[in-house]
Amino acid sequence: MAAPRLNPLTLLAAAAAVLVITTAASSWAFSLTVAAGAVALSAANGCARRVLLAGTAILAPFWLSLLVMHGLFYPEGRTVLVHWGPARVTAEGLGFALDMGLRTSAFVLVLMLFSFSIRVPDLVAALATLRLPPQFGYVLASTLMLAPIIAARLGKVRQAQEARGLVVGKGIRSRLGAVRLQMIPLVLGLVHDAGTRAQALDARGFGRPGPRTTYRKVNDSHAQRGFRVVALLLAAVAVVLRIAASYLTGGPA
Amino acid sequence: MSGQETARATLQAAIDSFAFHGDSAPALRGVQVEAVPGSLTAVLGGSGSGKSTLGRLLGAWLEGGRDGTLKGTLQLYVGDNTDESRPLVYSGADDDPRIDAAAWADHVGYVPQDAAAMLSAVRGTVEEELAFGLENRGTARADMVRIVAETAHRTGLTGLLERDPATLSGGELRRLALGCAIVADPGILILDEPLASLDDAGARALTGLVKAQLARGTAVVVLSQHADSLTRTASQWIVLKGGAVTAAGRPDRLLAGDSLADAGVVVSGLPGQRSLQAQPRLSPVPAAAPALELDGVSFGYHAGGPGSSLLLDNADLSVRPGEIVAVTGPNGAGKSTLLRLFNGLLRPLRGEVRVDGKAISGVPTGIVAERLGLLFQHPHDQLFERTVQREVSFGLERLFGDGAQARAEAALASVGLDGDGGVHPHELSGSGQRLLALATVLAREPAVLALDEPTVALDAHGLQRLTAAISAAAGRGAAVVLVTHDLAFARAHAHRTVKLSGGVLAGS
Structure with missing residues (x-):
């Protein structure tokens, strides 16, 4: 490429x-x-x-x-x-x-x-x-990367529920029912992850004022x-x- | 991070009490820790003893005032000049000092139990993740490149620098989290359960890393519920129970007493020491038809793609009712994948899986789940409900109708969580979450129990509950397959052990 x-x-x-x-x-x-x-x-x-x-x-x-x-x-x-x-x-x-x-x-x-x-x-x-402020870059990156993170998390919730007897049929009703069951665990899980991540970001100096450098050398x-x-x-x-x-x-x- | 020695630092903490906002009882009281250069201190205790709370306070991931009411002092000495450092004195009042978490992390590195929580989640490769903290410090690029290379060398990540952190194994992730904490070369390192769920090679690598840090003059504090090969090399042990210190002193002295057993610390791992007591095992039903059968099963991710290889190659396995089989093998061998094939979360490329005599090909996982219960490796992946009671009750009504409530209560009682029905699963200790996940499997009374690393995160009390539950399940005729890296546990509790390595499932 x-x-x-x-x-x-x-x-x-x-x-x-x-x-x-x-x-x-x-x-x-x-x-x-x-x-x-x-x-x-x-x-x-x-x-x-x-x-x-x-x-x-x-x-x-x-x-x-x-x-x-x-x-x-x-x-x-x-x-x-x-x-x-x-x-x-x-x-x-x-x-x-x-x-x-x-x-x-x-x-x-x-x-x-x-x-x-x-x-x-x-x-x-x-x-x-x-x-540009680094927070701008972080928000942009986490927004662009959010879709795969949500998909991965949703997959885990679905597996956990299927392993305990949830049967997702092919019909639209069954699928919608499964989505309803998965939404609350998905959102709560994401919020929980965000809470712990905030502490890690703090400790790693993300909130620091002052100049930053970038490791990744962009051609x-x-x-x-x-x-x-x-x-x-x-x-x-x-x-x-x-x-x-x-x-x-x-x-x- | 230049030279062979780190900037020496000493941390003294005297915590009179710490209570989370909204909790009436303190999580910690009367705990004193001193970390001096080149020394290893181990804080041992069972699940819920307050170890992680102590670690997060020392690492400033928790802060007096913001997260709870702290009374006591924290004092950090950096270098040889001890006169200039003033203690941070907390009285639980509004004008208590505030810690700049980033400045604190320059001297005190903290690695949480869940290594993934350490990562920024927006960096695409291991090397960028290692550099994240340096970028925020404004380190010049040439220095960053050198420090990242040096840190990767010390943590054994050199071959993985280009990898996406999301694809790392548990052991690799733990080393990356440690690498992220030591890029700033802190004089003090706080490690929460650093060896949990690592195989022998991973544990050896991490132990070697800690020893190298000690040799550089780093003060290391390890928080653990295991008196294992790493914590046994500590110069000082502090035993916690219910948030208070019940014993402190040299390891050999404490090993001779009974404070460890009382606190729920798991004492194992070395020959000649007290080990897990083998349970009297009932024999499996000899003539019965197998409860679980794998017949020539092959599986691989991205099969057919370039460089793909099979995680499982033509594997056969047969487990009879009442039989307990342990599956061992190195990290990344595909043990968890094997269990996911049992209930159809993954489907074999070739071969057949039969549960209770019936092939599961084409049967939805939710239906197979009536006969096979799977305990996931991470409780985080298994628990999704708002309360402990809802969690264990999920899906039971369809199986047992009016009897569902009684089954749920019995399962919670069998793991000792009967008083915690209204608690949110995330609020339970690590051991509590693991036991709750186990209860969700037990409540369904499946013909086959598939348990993925069930001993991880359990303290001694939790291990007793687990072994009792496994024996009881086998006693009522369930087949049990447990994946574990804990060979002593496998020997003590399984009828036989099979090893998964290089795609081959070999019996013994």
């Missing part, structure tokens, strides 16, 4: 710039290119499966609602392709849905690619070099720093061009 060699801030800057430029470009062809590019990069990176799975879970309902809303009920639609009573499928509506859908797909896929390409501790270490280079500046400049230029274009054409395009 090539990506972990890059500084997480470089990846963050690249992702942010691509998203800003995609928005400013406001073109379905551009959005499609970006989305396809994100998928291609994730394939090269070995995380295509996860990116596509997570992306589909988010985007499928979104695309469906877009097509229903704008495909059938686009108020400014003139070119009617088919119609049933008040519902009219218009070319303009489909075009709008396609444009919005592709732009959002580009957003989601780029963000998924970013989040699956970095290691959380790397991002926290990189953010520390920006002189960085002049080239990467230069790239980040250029990426952010390009994003800014795209925004300026977009505003200028709307101004010249006398309104939003």
Whole structure:
């Protein structure tokens, strides 16, 4: 994998710039290119499966609602392709849905690619070099790592209950019943863990004022720093061009 | 952490009393401890004697005022200059001194019984976790790299630096927690049950580490309910019972008296010493059909993946009703995995598991649980209810109907927790939690009992309850499989022992 060699801030800057430029470009062809590019990069990176799975879970309902809303009920639609009573499928509506859908797909896929390409501790270490308060990094890291911790804890509670006779059936009722049984032990367990962790963090100097250092050396280079500046400049230029274009054409395009 | 010697420090604690907020009775009273450079002091006592409370007070994980009412003094001398150090005097009043936990930890390192509680949980590798305390101190990176390497060398973690802490074994985790405490090179080290649940190799490694710290001039205080190979090398023993000191002095003198037995301290581990009394064992039913059978069972995690190997390779095991079988083997051999295969929490890749004559393939764990009770290795993983009573009653009604209440009460009585029905399981001592977990298994009266490290965390009184419960279960015809690293216990209580090592289950 090539990506972990890059500084997480470089990846963050690249992702942010691509998203800003995609928005400013406001073109379905551009959005499609970006989305396809994100998928291609994730394939090269070995995380295509996860990116596509997570992306589909988010985007499928979104695309469906877009097509229903704008495909059938686009108020400014003139070119009617088919119609049933008040519902009219218009070319303009489909075009709008396609444009919005592709732009959002580009957003989601780029963000998924970013989040699956970095290691959380790397991002926290990189953010520390920006002189953000360490508590910010800790909260960010523990939030990003919370899902696996909750999943592990939930698995333990479920095993303990099954070992004492809980049978989780395949039906939705049985599953919901099991979730209800597991919620209180899960939350109480997490709160208990957090209490002990606070004492350990205190003793290990987490509450200390004063400067900190970071052990994890995050790769960085002049080239990467230069790239980040250029990426952010390009994003800014795209925004300026977009505003200028709307101004010249006398309104939003 | 430069040079061979640590900054010498002495800690003197005189605790007149300490009571948690909301408790009427003090958890500690009249306890005095002095830790001097290069000396090992052992605080021994049964479960609930106040050892851990004392350790956490010494390590400033508990603080007078914030966590309870403390009366007494704490005095820390650092280096040879003893004049400048002023004692912290607590009178239980609002203006009592406050301790800066981080500054205190520079001189007094504390490692809790649950090693995982020491970790930050946001660092991805062992080396980053070791460096966490140094980062917070603002240590220059070059120094950090050197100190982390040195600490890893001393704790035997050098080969594990890139590992995710969540994947470490119990022994490795204990060494990492100790490493996190000694990166700042404190002059005083407080260790709560450092050898609990370690196999022979793990215990030897940790004992060696403590000896190396002593040689560097560190003052070490070990809190334990075992008079074991480590605590026997102490120069001073302090025996606690009910929060008060019942005896103190040299080990040889105290070993000759009966204060240890009275306090519930487990005295074992060395040949020629008093050991666990073997219980009279009934013979298993010879002609009966096996209560538990493993037939050519193979299992491995991530099987088929690169570098995967089988934890269990074509294993056979047959346990008859009334038979007690001990499974031994090194940490990480897959003993806990073996027990999870018995009730279907894990499913074999090949082979068949039969409980009470019926194959469990395709049967949900919750149904197998009617015939097989599993005691998990960590009570923390087994206990999930709000009160002791609810905990032991979980799922009983479906099994016994109206008789559930009586079964629950009988199970609690058999482990000596009948007076604690309204208590939250987390508020019980380590031994109490383990016994409660055992009661949840006993209450179901299963045909097979699978017990994972049942002796860990039990004091002498708890061990008596455990052995009585195992004998009673075998006496009524239950098959018992117990996984343990305590060979003396296995020899004293099992009909036979099998060893799991390198994926092979070998009988003896």
